Amino acid sequence: MADAAFEPPRRLVRALREAADPAASEPWLRGLPAVLREALEGHGVEAERIVEPGGRSSLVVLVRRPDGEPGALKLAPPCAAPGQERAALAHWNGWGAVRLLEGPGGGLLLERLQPEVSLRALPAAKALLEAAGTVRKLWVEPPAGHGFPSVAERTGGQAGAMAAYRSDGVAGPLVAAALEAREELLAAAPEALLLHGCFRQGKVLAGERAPWLAVGPDPVVGERAYDLARLVRDRVEDLVAADSGASAARRRMRGLAESLEVDGERLRGWALFRAVESATRALAAGRRGDAELLLEFAGWL
8 A cells, every 4th residue: 555545534534533633633633644554564464455535533544464364454543542452452353343353563463354334334233232241241340450541531622622511501501411411420439340431223233253343442441331322312313313212211221221231310411411512512613513412412411
């Protein structure tokens, strides 16, 4: 894959430039062709193709390993904390998640899954059932001496950024409710498990070793309800477009809480916080349409 022909996926470029500190990502984007070349050489693998449209925080390249076996090479900027992803994948060791393949090169060398086939390809009810079965495998005790942030630490910075929207005519009341919910939830956290951190249907891909495996963790330590909160609003555009969207969202939340033995009120609180937090980030990036969908969903909770 010649440097001159290399172009990072537009989705990745756009997302990094909308991030909280886009200036920190620009040097990484400029140097990405060289970083990719060095990683390929370091692992002794041959690039087959770049996964498009790919993720919003990393480049994934399908590769062929020296023994002929397929693999995937993932490169992420420092702001995406690839070291923490590596540590989480190593701890799970393939249980419910993509397997990390050790190698001498940079980036993350992973087992090859089917990047175009996620749980979003299934009907909604079946996808939620498979998602629940996958995520419960990831909820384990974190390794001793781990460096993963806590839910309180991760959401602290988010809460600070959200506070700027307290006076917003539309978002303001929901921002206040979400911040209050966070304070109440953190005052009595029931458990401290290793969580995926951004679990949703699109983060579960089809594999050969197991039917479905999680990818792309942003690991954090905390309660299971926090990890389920993003899954609750999956396919939010379909929920908002449906006449019964509000009741369907609440049924989904109750069903997930019951099937995974998670406190329903705590799940509601984290679903509210995470939806509003995503909405304020969308507002900050100028994506008002996305923000309106998320705020409407949050209003149902």
